[in-house]
Amino acid sequence: MSKAIQIRGLRYRYPDGTQALNGIDFHLDAGESVALFGANGSGKTTFVMHLNGLLRGEGSIEVCSMPLSDETLEQIRSKVGVVFQDSDEQLFMPTVLEDVAFGPLNLGLSPDDALTRARTVLKRVGMAHALERAPYHLSAGEKKRVAIAGVLAMDPEILVLDEPTTFLDPPTRRDLLTLLRSLPQAKVVVTHDANLARALTTRAVFFDQGRIAGEGDVIELIQRFHWEYS
Amino acid sequence: MHIPDGFLSTPVWATLDVVSAPAVAWVARRAQRDTQDHRIPLLGVMGAFVFAAQMVNFPVGPGTSGHLVGGALLTVVLGPAAASLVLTAILVLQALIFQDGGVLALGANVFNMALAGVAAAYLSYRLWGQASRSGAIFAAGALSVMTSACLALGQLLISGVPMTGGVFWASLGLFVVSALMEGAITVGAVRAIERLNPAWVAGPQPASSRTVAGVALAALLLVVLGTLIASVAPDGIQRLTGQGVDSTSWPQRTMGGLAGIAMIFALCYLGGKLKSRRRSA
Amino acid sequence: MHHLVIDRWSRGSSSLHQRDPRAKLAALLVFLIVLSTTRPAAQWAFAAYAIMLIIAVHSARLPILGLAGRAALVLPFSATFALLTWWSGDTLRALALAEKSFLSGMAALLLVATTPLTGWTAALESWRAPRMLILVIQFVYRYLFVIAEQAQRMRWAAVCRGSHKTGGFRLATGLVGVLFARSWQRADGIYHAMLARGFRGRFVPAAPAPFRAADALFFSACLAGCLAVRILL
Incomplete structure (x- = not known):
């Protein structure tokens, strides 16, 4: 099976000297969904910031068989769609439609095509009614949907979701889960939520102090690391 | 102090709009030049931060409290051009959405706060930053507020808003108190920010051009003082603007107003011509 | 909160909402300039300006009291100076001061209550801001x-x-x-x-909407109305 992501020996040290990642080997198959577990500060978010080159550590990163470098950076950023934990940071344009069109415009689409594509994906995530709304006025669940639309509009092959269900109430979580399961892309899901991981992914990777402490079947890993609070 | 519409006489607001518009364009170009692109969201978020920080009450004495104005803080953190631009953006939003300051008076408010106020803060920080950093930041905060407030007062007086001597001196006293408060609050805020991450606040630049900064600051303060003196000497105003408070009839004033508008259009037209010529060249 | 209401208002669908932001911004400037240059003695002119605003607010299907309440935010400042002016014996001027600042605030509010932020910022940008x-x-x-x-x-x-x-x-x-x-x-x-999402240091602007004949007509009507009041009353 072809690899969507292949990473070997990734290390990253923050400018203040903290060794956040200390030799990570990771792979993701096309269409596969993987959960990333680990305590706060174990390096999960630092790790996903490497998947589209927002951070650049030592080691080799290949995305869709392309090695990450300055030349491939733009292509890789369109292949790897990152949905950030805080939707308010992701939705920065004045209206929902403009926000979703932001990525396609950067890809070089004409304004008309970008808006058409934005409308299509907003319909896909069930937000077609809010095109002219200001992101500030949306509910947390709606913001998350628009953030996902903004990423889908780039037509990515891999979705990276950083704590997609925090701040959402149970019914909204359920609806979001339905949406995420219907998306065909390979997924990397950073989460503390064992239920979400079980429902959305098959394999899991456990981070501990910048290393991978274990990986395998998601249900088995949750048991091995006691990754549930009840 | 944001001046609403209806207070400034036409020559005053028209002149300041004409002065401020190209100044803001220049500031925007400068801010763009020394800004890496990651600073675009930073400038916006910093503007929002100043709005929010103004909600925090600072107790400054028994029963009194003040709040941050923020011009000097932005100048110290972002540099003068970016600070001017952010303050201009805030003033535009305040005028249109929050009914705080007028639309025609925007030029005056931008001139007082975003241009002159920031210049006063920047020059103070530059001039005294090497000698005593806290002192320089205090002066930056105090002088920026004092400059803005005195200019606003002068513009109101020149526009013929009547004011008794008592009110005038009371206003000046109030300005001094707010200026001292802004100085103290700015020092406190910069120290608190530096404790969290020293890299967020740029150090004062090397003192190579201290003389220039000193002369510029002196000139700025003289202009402020001059505005105030001109505004309280009615003969001076009459000579300056040809418009006495009581003595002119309305046709004369209207003519003055129309001349002001014509002047704006002429200057805008000329500005546009020059710009398009430079673009095509 | 204040802003939430304005954002909701600005998404209305009246014919005033549909006018090009450039036409509305230009009309606002004309109104403000005319208002600013009206002499204090012309009290009938102020009444006429107020009526013009009321008609505009009504045609935009906005609550007149809600708008007036928000525009009244300028009044503490104006009232202070109006009182000072009144004490110095110039009643007409005092009245005009309060009227001008209130009507100006109201007019500016009418612009943002019928035009979303993206609209009026686009208008400013098309004027080379x-x-x-x-x-x-x-x-x-x-x-x-x-x-x-x-x-x-x-x-x-x-x-x-x-x-x-x-x-x-x-x-x-x-x-x-x-x-x-x-x-x-x-x-x-x-x-x-x-x-x-692929940002490369430059925001790619979306295409502006075309300026229609109705927009030109709207601006001309505002211009004519303001000038007529200013000259006749």
């Missing part, structure tokens, strides 16, 4: 309430732990410091989110 300024305005507005709410929550948290008794200058500076730090980190987060 610096792009950098427009972007900063949009970002400030976008994050204004997010960060203000953060400040509010921090204040509540401080009050819950008894800040009204012990809290002083240092507490306030600490609050501002933390607020600054979180704003700075938020800006970093936003920049990362922009890069993740």
Whole structure:
């Protein structure tokens, strides 16, 4: 099976000297969904910031068989769609439609095509009614949907979701889960939520102090690391 | 102090709009030049931060409290051009959405706060930053507020808003108190920010051009003082603007107003011509 | 909250909402200039301006009292100076001062209550306002309430732990410091989110809507109305 992501020996040290990642080997198959577990500060978010080159550590990163470098950076950023934990940071344009069109415009689409594509994906995530709304006025669940639309509009092959269900109430979580399961892309899901991981992914990777402490079947890993609070 | 519409006489607001518009364009170009692109969201978020920080009450004495104005803080953190631009953006939003300051008076408010106020803060920080950093930041905060407030007062007086001597001196006293408060609050805020991450606040630049900064600051303060003196000497105003408070009839004033508008259009037209010529060249 | 109402108003569908933002902004400037140059003795002119505004508000299907209440935010400042003027014996001028500032505020409010922020910023930009300024305005507005709410929550948290008794200058500076730090980190987060969606240092503007005959007609009507009142009354 072809690899969507292949990473070997990734290390990253923050400018203040903290060794956040200390030799990570990771792979993701096309269409596969993987959960990333680990305590706060174990390096999960630092790790996903490497998947589209927002951070650049030592080691080799290949995305869709392309090695990450300055030349491939733009292509890789369109292949790897990152949905950030805080939707308010992701939705920065004045209206929902403009926000979703932001990525396609950067890809070089004409304004008309970008808006058409934005409308299509907003319909896909069930937000077609809010095109002219200001992101500030949306509910947390709606913001998350628009953030996902903004990423889908780039037509990515891999979705990276950083704590997609925090701040959402149970019914909204359920609806979001339905949406995420219907998306065909390979997924990397950073989460503390064992239920979400079980429902959305098959394999899991456990981070501990910048290393991978274990990986395998998601249900088995949750048991091995006691990754549930009840 | 944001001046609403209806207070400034036409020559005053028209002149300041004409002065401020190209100044803001220049500031925007400068801010763009020394800004890496990651600073675009930073400038916006910093503007929002100043709005929010103004909600925090600072107790400054028994029963009194003040709040941050923020011009000097932005100048110290972002540099003068970016600070001017952010303050201009805030003033535009305040005028249109929050009914705080007028639309025609925007030029005056931008001139007082975003241009002159920031210049006063920047020059103070530059001039005294090497000698005593806290002192320089205090002066930056105090002088920026004092400059803005005195200019606003002068513009109101020149526009013929009547004011008794008592009110005038009371206003000046109030300005001094707010200026001292802004100085103290700015020092406190910069120290608190530096404790969290020293890299967020740029150090004062090397003192190579201290003389220039000193002369510029002196000139700025003289202009402020001059505005105030001109505004309280009615003969001076009459000579300056040809418009006495009581003595002119309305046709004369209207003519003055129309001349002001014509002047704006002429200057805008000329500005546009020059710009398009430079673009095509 | 104040802004929420204005945002809701600005999404209306009346014919005034549909006019090109450039036409409305130009009409606002004409109105303000005419108002500003009206002499205090022409009290009938002020009444006429008020009627023009009421007609516009009505045709935009906006609540006149709601708008007037918000425009009245300028009144404390105006009233102070109006009183000073009145004491100095110039009743007409005092009246005109309050009227001018109130009507100006009302007119500006009418623009933002019928035009979303993106509309009037696009109009400013088409008049060559610096792009950098427009972007900063949009970002400030976008994050204004997010960060203000953060400040509010921090204040509540401080009050819950008894800040009204012990809290002083240092507490306030600490609050501002933390607020600054979180704003700075938020800006970093936003920049990362922009890069993740292919940002290359330049915002690509969307195409502006065309200026229609109805927009030109609207502006001409405003211009004619304002000038007629100014000259005749």
